[in-house]
Amino acid sequence: xxxxxxxxxxxxxxxxxxxxxxxxxxxxxxxxxxxxxxxxxxxxxxxxxxxxxxxxxxxxxxxxxxxxxxxxxxxxxxxxxxxxxxxxxxxxxxxxxxxxxxxxxxxxxxxxxxxxxxxxxxxxxxxxxxxxxxxxxxxxxxxxxxxxxxxxxxxxxxxxxxxxxxxxxxxxxxxxxxxxxxxxxxxxxxxxxxxxxxxxxxxxxxxxxxxxxxxxxxxxxxxxxxxxxxxxxxxxxxxxxxxxxxxxxxxxxxxxxxxxxxxxxxxxxxxxxxxxxxxxxxxxxxxxxxxxxxxxxxxxxxxxxxx
Amino acid sequence: xxxxxxxxxxxxxxxxxxxxxxxxxxxxxxxxxxxxxxxxxxxxxxxxxxxxxxxxxxxxxxxxxxxxxxxxxxxxxxxxxxxxxxxxxxxxxxxxxxxxxxxxxxxxxxxxxxxxxxxxxxxxxxxxxxxxxxxxxxxxxxxxxxxxxxxxxxxxxxxxxxxxxxxxxxxxxxxxxxxxxxxxxxxxxxxxxxxxxxxxxxxxxxxxxxxxxxxxxxxxxxxxxxxxxxxxxxxxxxxxxxxxxxxxxxxxxxxxxxxxxxxxxxxxxxxxxxxxxxxxxxxxxxxxxx
Numbered sequence: 001x002x003x004x005x006x007x008x009x010x011x012x013x014x015x016x017x018x019x020x021x022x023x024x025x026x027x028x029x030x031x032x033x034x035x036x037x038x039x040x041x042x043x044x045x046x047x048x049x050x051x052x053x054x055x056x057x058x059x060x061x062x063x064x065x066x067x068x069x070x071x072x073x074x075x076x077x078x079x080x081x082x083x084x085x086x087x088x089x090x091x092x093x094x095x096x097x098x099x100x101x102x103x104x105x106x107x108x109x110x111x112x113x114x115x116x117x118x119x120x121x122x123x124x125x126x127x128x129x130x131x132x133x134x135x136x137x138x139x140x141x142x143x144x145x146x147x148x149x150x151x152x153x154x155x156x157x158x159x160x161x162x163x164x165x166x167x168x169x170x171x172x173x174x175x176x177x178x179x180x181x182x183x184x185x186x187x188x189x190x191x192x193x194x195x196x197x198x199x200x201x202x203x204x205x206x207x208x209x210x211x212x213x214x215x216x217x218x219x220x221x222x223x224x225x226x227x228x229x230x231x232x233x234x235x236x237x238x239x240x241x242x243x244x245x246x247x248x249x250x251x252x253x254x255x256x257x258x259x260x261x262x263x264x265x266x267x268x269x270x271x272x273x274x275x276x277x278x279x280x281x282x283x284x285x286x287x288x289x290x291x292x293x294x295x296x297x298x299x300x301x302x303x304x305x306x307x
Numbered sequence: 308x309x310x311x312x313x314x315x316x317x318x319x320x321x322x323x324x325x326x327x328x329x330x331x332x333x334x335x336x337x338x339x340x341x342x343x344x345x346x347x348x349x350x351x352x353x354x355x356x357x358x359x360x361x362x363x364x365x366x367x368x369x370x371x372x373x374x375x376x377x378x379x380x381x382x383x384x385x386x387x388x389x390x391x392x393x394x395x396x397x398x399x400x401x402x403x404x405x406x407x408x409x410x411x412x413x414x415x416x417x418x419x420x421x422x423x424x425x426x427x428x429x430x431x432x433x434x435x436x437x438x439x440x441x442x443x444x445x446x447x448x449x450x451x452x453x454x455x456x457x458x459x460x461x462x463x464x465x466x467x468x469x470x471x472x473x474x475x476x477x478x479x480x481x482x483x484x485x486x487x488x489x490x491x492x493x494x495x496x497x498x499x500x501x502x503x504x505x506x507x508x509x510x511x512x513x514x515x516x517x518x519x520x521x522x523x524x525x526x527x528x529x530x531x532x533x534x535x536x537x538x539x540x541x542x543x544x545x546x547x548x549x550x551x552x553x554x555x556x557x558x559x560x561x562x563x564x565x566x567x568x569x570x571x572x573x574x575x576x577x578x579x580x581x582x583x584x585x586x587x588x589x590x591x592x593x594x595x596x597x
Binding site: 011012013015016018019020022023025026027029030031033034037042044047093096097101105107108109110111112113114116117118119120121124125126127128129131133134136139168172173176177180222225228229231232235236249250251253254257258263266267270271273274277278280281284285 | 355449565587
C-alpha cells in the first residue's frame, strides 16, 4: 500500500521530468553559457576553457564599433517602419473586411500562407522578383518603357525591398488578430451606437478601436518582438548589403560567428539583443497587468451599481 | 446570429480580389517558374505564367529518387534528395518527441496543480522572445565541445525539441483542462494506473490539440535554417541549408532553385489548407485570450 502511495506521489514528477531535463540542458544552460561567453575572447577552434577571460572588453569594443552601431540603427529603423506599416494595413483591412461575406474562411486560409512557408523560400521568391533582368518588377517597368529599379544593389532601394517583403509576409498576422478581436466585440455597444445615429467613421474611432486597443497593443508587441528576429529573408535577399544598409542585428550576429569567427563578440551582441527584447516583453507584461487591474476595477464598480 | 451574407458593392470584391492576388501571386510565380527551363527564365519574350511547362527541374532536383533515367540529367547531384530525407527525419522525430514529452508535462501541470497557467504562459512568451540567432553561439559551443552532438541528427532534434516545448505545453494545457475529471476517476476506479489513464483516456480526447501542436512544431523544424546550418554536417544538412548554400553561387539556375523552394514549401501549404482553423486558433490564442 505504502509503495503505491509513494508511486502516486512520484507520478507528477515522472511526467514532468523529461520536459524539465530537456529545457534545462538545451535551453536554460545555453542561455547562461552565452552570458558567460560574452566575457571571453573565443574562436570556434577553441574549447571554451581555453578562451581568455577579458571582462567587458567585448562590450566596450562593440560600443566603439561603428559598424555595430550602424546595424543597431538599421534594426531599430527596420522594426519601427515594418511594424507601423503592418499595423495600419492590417487593422485597416480588418475594419474593411469585417462583414458577413461568403468565403471568409477561404480568404483567411489564403492570407496565412505567406506566414507558413519557410522564410528561406520567401526570401528566394522575392529575390527572384527583384532580379534586375529576369525579375517581374523590372520586366514590367521596362515593358512600359521605364528604367529598371536597382532593387537589391542600391542601399536605399534594398532597404525598401526588405521592408516590402516583410510587409507582404506579416501583415496577414495583424489582420487575423485584429479581425478576431473585432468579431469578439460586444454587439450591444455597436447596436447602441447605431440607434444613436453614429456614422460608420464614428463607430470605428469612438467604439471599435478603443475596445480593441488591449488586443492591438499585445499584437503590436508580439510583432515587434518578431521583427527583431527576422533573419533568413534578409540573408537570402541581400546578405546585409550593399554595405551595411540592410544588416540587422540578428544577421550581424550570424555573420560575426560564421564568417569572422568571433564567438565572444557574437555572444555579447546576442546579449544586447536579448536585453532589448526583454525590455519589450516586460513592457508587455506590465501593460497586460495594468489592463487586467483596470478591468477588475470596472467590473467591481459595475457590480456595485447593480446592487 | 445573422449568418446570411449581405450584398456588398463591387469595389469591395475588387479589393478582395486584389488582396488575394497580392498574397498568392509570389507563390504562384514561384510555382510557375519551377516548371520553366533556365533558357525560358532569361528570355523576356516568354510570359511569366503562360508557357509550355516542363518537369525537368523537378527531375534534376529529385534525380536520385527517380525510377527511370532522365536523359537531360548528365550528372545526378544527390545533395538535395539527401537533404529532403534529412529534413523529414529531423521534422518527424522532433515533432514526435516534442508532442510526447510536452503532453506528459502539460498533463502533470494541469492535473497535479503544480504551477499555475500563468507561469507556463510566461515561459512560453519568454521563449518566444529569444531569437534563434541568440542561441547560435552557445548551442554551437555546447553541442560541439560538451555534448559531442555536432553533425548528428540528435543534436538538431534536441534543440528543436527544446525550442518548441514551451509552446506545445502551453497549447496542450488548454485542451487538457477541458477533459472531464470524472472520466479519469472512473478509469482509476477500474484499476488503471496513472500512465494507463493518460495514454488510454486523456490522449484520445485531446487529439485536435495534438494536431494543432504537431503542425506548429513540424513547421518550425522543417523551415528552420540558422541552427541547422551551425549544427549539421555534410550528411545531415536539411533542405533550407542546402538552398542557402546553392544561392551563394553566381549564376543561379532559377528553375531548379524554384523547384527546390517549392518542394520545401509544399508541406506547410498542405497543412494550411487542411487545418487552417487550428492554425488560426493557435496563432490568435496568445494575444486574444491573453
